[in-house]
Amino acid sequence: xxxxxxxxxxAALSAAxxxxxxxxxxxxxxxxNKDAFESHALADARKALGAEAAQSGEIAFVQTPEIAExxxxxxxxxxxxxxxxxxxxxxxxxxxxxxAAVFDIPAGTEAAITTRxxxxxxxxxxxxxxxxxxxxxxTKEIKVTLGGCGG
Amino acid sequence: MGDPMKIRAAIVxxxxxxxxxxxxxMETGQRKNAKGQVIPAWFIQNVTVVWKDKTVLSAQWGTAVxxxxxxSFRFKGxxxxxxxxxxxxxxxxxxxxxxxxxx
Numbered sequence: 001x002x003x004x005x006x007x008x009x010x011a012a013l014s015a016a017x018x019x020x021x022x023x024x025x026x027x028x029x030x031x032x033n034k035d036a037f038e039s040h041a042l043a044d045a046r047k048a049l050g051a052e053a054a055q056s057g058e059i060a061f062v063q064t065p066e067i068a069e070x071x072x073x074x075x076x077x078x079x080x081x082x083x084x085x086x087x088x089x090x091x092x093x094x095x096x097x098x099x100a101a102v103f104d105i106p107a108g109t110e111a112a113i114t115t116r117x118x119x120x121x122x123x124x125x126x127x128x129x130x131x132x133x134x135x136x137x138x139t140k141e142i143k144v145t146l147g148g149c150g151g
Numbered sequence: 152m153g154d155p156m157k158i159r160a161a162i163v164x165x166x167x168x169x170x171x172x173x174x175x176x177m178e179t180g181q182r183k184n185a186k187g188q189v190i191p192a193w194f195i196q197n198v199t200v201v202w203k204d205k206t207v208l209s210a211q212w213g214t215a216v217x218x219x220x221x222x223s224f225r226f227k228g229x230x231x232x233x234x235x236x237x238x239x240x241x242x243x244x245x246x247x248x249x250x251x252x253x254x
Binding site: 031032033037072073074092095096097099100101102103104105106108109110112113114115116117118119120 | 166177179181196197205206207208209210211212213214215216217218220221222223224225226227228
Protein backbone atom coordinates (compact mmCIF):
# COMPACT_ATOMS: atom_id res chain seq x y z
CA UNK A 1 0.00 0.00 0.00
CA UNK A 2 1.27 3.45 -0.86
CA UNK A 3 0.50 4.95 2.49
CA UNK A 4 3.70 6.99 2.65
CA UNK A 5 2.53 9.33 -0.11
CA UNK A 6 -0.99 9.40 1.21
CA UNK A 7 0.35 10.20 4.65
CA UNK A 8 2.34 13.16 3.37
CA UNK A 9 -0.70 14.60 1.61
CA UNK A 10 -2.78 14.03 4.69
CA ALA A 11 -0.17 15.83 6.78
CA ALA A 12 -0.16 18.82 4.47
CA LEU A 13 -3.94 19.00 4.42
CA SER A 14 -4.40 18.75 8.13
CA ALA A 15 -1.45 20.73 9.46
CA ALA A 16 -3.80 22.69 11.72
CA UNK A 17 -5.08 19.51 13.28
CA UNK A 18 -1.57 18.22 13.82
CA UNK A 19 -0.54 21.40 15.57
CA UNK A 20 -3.55 21.10 17.83
CA UNK A 21 -2.65 17.53 18.66
CA UNK A 22 0.90 18.59 19.50
CA UNK A 23 -0.51 21.24 21.83
CA UNK A 24 -2.56 18.63 23.65
CA UNK A 25 0.54 16.45 24.03
CA UNK A 26 2.46 19.33 25.48
CA UNK A 27 -0.01 19.98 28.25
CA UNK A 28 -0.72 16.40 29.22
CA UNK A 29 1.80 13.99 30.70
CA UNK A 30 0.18 11.12 28.82
CA UNK A 31 1.78 9.81 25.68
CA UNK A 32 -0.06 9.15 22.45
CA ASN A 33 1.51 7.20 19.62
CA LYS A 34 0.75 9.70 16.86
CA ASP A 35 2.58 7.77 14.13
CA ALA A 36 0.68 4.58 14.89
CA PHE A 37 -2.75 6.17 15.25
CA GLU A 38 -2.39 8.30 12.14
CA SER A 39 -1.18 5.45 9.94
CA HIS A 40 -3.53 4.70 7.05
CA ALA A 41 -2.43 1.14 6.46
CA LEU A 42 -2.42 -1.80 8.83
CA ALA A 43 1.24 -2.59 8.12
CA ASP A 44 2.29 0.99 8.90
CA ALA A 45 0.33 1.05 12.14
CA ARG A 46 1.91 -2.24 13.22
CA LYS A 47 5.36 -0.95 12.30
CA ALA A 48 4.79 2.20 14.36
CA LEU A 49 3.77 0.02 17.30
CA GLY A 50 6.87 -2.13 16.85
CA ALA A 51 4.58 -5.07 16.15
CA GLU A 52 5.51 -5.98 12.59
CA ALA A 53 6.26 -9.53 13.59
CA ALA A 54 3.65 -11.28 15.67
CA GLN A 55 3.00 -14.93 16.36
CA SER A 56 -0.21 -16.70 17.23
CA GLY A 57 -0.74 -17.39 20.91
CA GLU A 58 -3.21 -17.48 23.73
CA ILE A 59 -5.01 -14.32 22.77
CA ALA A 60 -8.65 -14.32 21.78
CA PHE A 61 -11.68 -12.22 21.08
CA VAL A 62 -14.53 -12.58 23.55
CA GLN A 63 -17.99 -11.06 23.50
CA THR A 64 -17.29 -9.90 19.97
CA PRO A 65 -19.96 -10.39 17.28
CA GLU A 66 -19.50 -12.12 13.90
CA ILE A 67 -21.91 -9.65 12.39
CA ALA A 68 -22.32 -6.05 13.54
CA GLU A 69 -25.60 -4.51 12.48
CA UNK A 70 -24.39 -1.05 13.43
CA UNK A 71 -20.77 -0.27 12.54
CA UNK A 72 -20.86 2.77 14.83
CA UNK A 73 -20.98 0.59 17.93
CA UNK A 74 -19.19 -2.75 17.67
CA UNK A 75 -18.41 -4.44 20.98
CA UNK A 76 -14.87 -5.81 21.12
CA UNK A 77 -13.46 -7.88 23.95
CA UNK A 78 -9.88 -9.13 23.99
CA UNK A 79 -8.38 -11.56 26.47
CA UNK A 80 -4.75 -12.64 26.61
CA UNK A 81 -3.67 -15.63 28.68
CA UNK A 82 -0.02 -15.07 27.77
CA UNK A 83 1.92 -14.54 31.01
CA UNK A 84 3.39 -11.07 31.33
CA UNK A 85 1.04 -9.42 28.84
CA UNK A 86 1.62 -5.70 29.34
CA UNK A 87 -0.16 -4.22 26.34
CA UNK A 88 -3.17 -5.00 24.16
CA UNK A 89 -3.91 -3.21 20.89
CA UNK A 90 -6.98 -3.37 18.64
CA UNK A 91 -6.63 -2.71 14.90
CA UNK A 92 -9.34 -2.64 12.25
CA UNK A 93 -7.78 -3.28 8.86
CA UNK A 94 -10.24 -1.42 6.65
CA UNK A 95 -10.80 1.65 8.80
CA UNK A 96 -9.29 4.94 7.54
CA UNK A 97 -6.86 4.71 10.46
CA UNK A 98 -6.55 1.04 11.41
CA UNK A 99 -5.30 1.47 14.98
CA ALA A 100 -8.30 1.89 17.30
CA ALA A 101 -6.86 1.54 20.79
CA VAL A 102 -3.84 0.55 22.84
CA PHE A 103 -4.26 -0.52 26.47
CA ASP A 104 -1.32 -0.68 28.86
CA ILE A 105 -1.84 -3.47 31.36
CA PRO A 106 0.13 -3.05 34.59
CA ALA A 107 0.94 -6.04 36.80
CA GLY A 108 -2.14 -6.92 38.84
CA THR A 109 -4.57 -6.01 36.07
CA GLU A 110 -6.17 -8.78 34.02
CA ALA A 111 -5.06 -8.79 30.38
CA ALA A 112 -8.70 -8.61 29.37
CA ILE A 113 -10.52 -5.52 28.21
CA THR A 114 -13.85 -4.76 26.64
CA THR A 115 -14.73 -1.66 24.66
CA ARG A 116 -16.78 -0.52 21.65
CA UNK A 117 -15.41 0.65 18.32
CA UNK A 118 -16.52 2.07 15.00
CA UNK A 119 -16.08 0.07 11.81
CA UNK A 120 -16.36 1.67 8.38
CA UNK A 121 -17.09 -1.65 6.67
CA UNK A 122 -16.67 -5.40 6.95
CA UNK A 123 -13.06 -6.01 7.94
CA UNK A 124 -10.56 -8.20 9.65
CA UNK A 125 -9.95 -7.04 13.20
CA UNK A 126 -6.60 -7.72 14.85
CA UNK A 127 -5.86 -8.01 18.54
CA UNK A 128 -2.20 -7.72 19.45
CA UNK A 129 -0.81 -8.62 22.86
CA UNK A 130 2.71 -7.75 23.93
CA UNK A 131 4.44 -10.00 26.44
CA UNK A 132 8.15 -10.12 27.17
CA UNK A 133 8.74 -7.73 24.29
CA UNK A 134 7.14 -10.11 21.76
CA UNK A 135 3.84 -9.62 20.02
CA UNK A 136 1.06 -12.18 19.67
CA UNK A 137 -1.90 -11.77 17.36
CA UNK A 138 -5.47 -12.93 16.97
CA THR A 139 -7.66 -12.14 13.96
CA LYS A 140 -11.41 -12.10 13.50
CA GLU A 141 -13.52 -10.98 10.59
CA ILE A 142 -16.48 -8.88 11.61
CA LYS A 143 -19.17 -8.27 9.02
CA VAL A 144 -20.73 -4.84 9.11
CA THR A 145 -24.16 -4.28 7.62
CA LEU A 146 -24.24 -0.51 8.29
CA GLY A 147 -20.95 1.39 8.35
CA GLY A 148 -19.99 3.60 11.27
CA CYS A 149 -17.62 6.14 9.79
CA GLY A 150 -19.61 7.54 6.87
CA GLY A 151 -20.62 11.15 6.42
CA MET B 152 -14.98 19.49 30.70
CA GLY B 153 -17.65 17.27 29.20
CA ASP B 154 -20.42 15.55 31.09
CA PRO B 155 -19.74 13.23 34.03
CA MET B 156 -18.71 9.65 33.43
CA LYS B 157 -20.73 6.77 34.77
CA ILE B 158 -18.34 4.53 36.68
CA ARG B 159 -19.21 1.26 38.37
CA ALA B 160 -16.67 -0.68 40.37
CA ALA B 161 -17.66 -3.93 42.02
CA ILE B 162 -15.85 -6.77 43.72
CA VAL B 163 -15.88 -10.04 41.79
CA UNK B 164 -14.03 -12.77 43.67
CA UNK B 165 -10.57 -11.39 44.51
CA UNK B 166 -10.77 -8.79 41.79
CA UNK B 167 -12.45 -5.47 41.18
CA UNK B 168 -14.43 -5.12 37.98
CA UNK B 169 -14.54 -1.58 36.61
CA UNK B 170 -17.04 -0.41 34.01
CA UNK B 171 -16.89 3.12 32.64
CA UNK B 172 -19.23 4.94 30.30
CA UNK B 173 -17.84 8.29 29.15
CA UNK B 174 -19.67 11.12 27.49
CA UNK B 175 -17.78 12.28 24.38
CA UNK B 176 -18.56 12.90 20.71
CA MET B 177 -15.52 10.93 19.45
CA GLU B 178 -15.75 12.76 16.13
CA THR B 179 -13.64 10.91 13.55
CA GLY B 180 -12.56 13.77 11.31
CA GLN B 181 -13.91 11.72 8.38
CA ARG B 182 -17.39 13.18 8.31
CA LYS B 183 -18.56 16.28 6.48
CA ASN B 184 -21.25 18.74 7.46
CA ALA B 185 -24.15 19.86 5.23
CA LYS B 186 -21.86 22.40 3.52
CA GLY B 187 -19.38 19.71 2.61
CA GLN B 188 -16.79 20.89 5.14
CA VAL B 189 -14.88 18.28 7.12
CA ILE B 190 -15.93 18.13 10.76
CA PRO B 191 -12.61 18.21 12.65
CA ALA B 192 -11.58 15.17 14.63
CA TRP B 193 -12.41 15.47 18.32
CA PHE B 194 -11.73 12.42 20.42
CA ILE B 195 -10.36 11.09 23.67
CA GLN B 196 -6.67 10.22 23.31
CA ASN B 197 -5.75 9.07 26.80
CA VAL B 198 -7.56 7.33 29.61
CA THR B 199 -6.10 6.43 32.99
CA VAL B 200 -7.69 4.54 35.86
CA VAL B 201 -6.15 4.89 39.31
CA TRP B 202 -6.80 2.93 42.50
CA LYS B 203 -4.86 3.75 45.67
CA ASP B 204 -2.33 5.93 43.81
CA LYS B 205 -1.62 3.04 41.44
CA THR B 206 -2.47 3.17 37.77
CA VAL B 207 -4.48 0.02 37.13
CA LEU B 208 -5.10 0.73 33.45
CA SER B 209 -4.00 3.31 30.92
CA ALA B 210 -5.12 3.54 27.34
CA GLN B 211 -4.40 5.44 24.16
CA TRP B 212 -7.36 5.79 21.85
CA GLY B 213 -7.83 6.77 18.24
CA THR B 214 -10.91 8.07 16.46
CA ALA B 215 -12.34 4.56 16.01
CA VAL B 216 -13.49 4.22 19.60
CA UNK B 217 -17.26 4.67 19.60
CA UNK B 218 -19.12 7.81 20.62
CA UNK B 219 -19.73 7.82 24.38
CA UNK B 220 -16.96 5.29 24.96
CA UNK B 221 -17.39 2.18 27.06
CA UNK B 222 -14.58 0.39 28.84
CA SER B 223 -14.48 -2.53 31.22
CA PHE B 224 -11.65 -4.47 32.85
CA ARG B 225 -10.62 -6.11 36.15
CA PHE B 226 -7.73 -5.64 38.52
CA LYS B 227 -6.58 -7.68 41.49
CA GLY B 228 -7.39 -6.33 44.93
CA UNK B 229 -9.72 -3.53 45.88
CA UNK B 230 -11.99 -3.33 48.90
CA UNK B 231 -15.47 -2.03 49.37
CA UNK B 232 -15.37 1.75 49.69
CA UNK B 233 -11.99 2.21 47.91
CA UNK B 234 -11.92 4.99 45.36
CA UNK B 235 -11.45 4.31 41.66
CA UNK B 236 -10.52 7.45 39.73
CA UNK B 237 -10.88 7.73 35.95
CA UNK B 238 -9.41 10.55 33.86
CA UNK B 239 -9.64 11.18 30.13
CA UNK B 240 -7.83 13.75 27.99
CA UNK B 241 -8.96 14.57 24.46
CA UNK B 242 -7.10 15.89 21.41
CA UNK B 243 -8.11 19.45 22.28
CA UNK B 244 -6.41 19.11 25.64
CA UNK B 245 -9.77 19.03 27.43
CA UNK B 246 -9.89 16.63 30.34
CA UNK B 247 -12.32 15.21 32.84
CA UNK B 248 -11.85 13.22 36.04
CA UNK B 249 -14.55 11.31 37.90
CA UNK B 250 -14.46 8.78 40.68
CA UNK B 251 -16.55 6.01 42.16
CA UNK B 252 -16.40 3.90 45.29
CA UNK B 253 -16.01 0.15 44.95
CA UNK B 254 -19.33 -1.49 45.84
